[in-house]
Amino acid sequence: MTETTGAVHNGFVLRLSVPATGELSALGPELGAKLAEQLGVAPPIAATVGEAVTALAKGFDTARDISFEFHKNGPELHVDATQGETKRRATVPLTA
Numbered sequence: 001m002t003e004t005t006g007a008v009h010n011g012f013v014l015r016l017s018v019p020a021t022g023e024l025s026a027l028g029p030e031l032g033a034k035l036a037e038q039l040g041v042a043p044p045i046a047a048t049v050g051e052a053v054t055a056l057a058k059g060f061d062t063a064r065d066i067s068f069e070f071h072k073n074g075p076e077l078h079v080d081a082t083q084g085e086t087k088r089r090a091t092v093p094l095t096a
Helices: 023-038 043-057
Strands: 012-019 065-073 076-083 086-093
Touching: 012 023, 023 043, 023 065, 023 076, 043 065, 043 076, 043 086
Parallel strands: none
Antiparallel strands: 012 065, 065 076, 076 086
């Protein structure tokens, strides 16, 4: 069954949850950068996606998981971070 909630025209949505601390916490920033590279973004710009994920995670409760959603919408990648009722968003341009 497909899920259309949050779907965008001519784009995609990727969701993942990672621990706020520990070995797996690095998965969010690393996956964000790799995702941008797969979208054809140059490595210096792709690195800013990983940096955006790291910045979004700062200040969240370290005892709980953080959910990230990556929404490609045209020339931008929106990254949403959610933990409980707290939500934050970063927008990263995919072109220089």
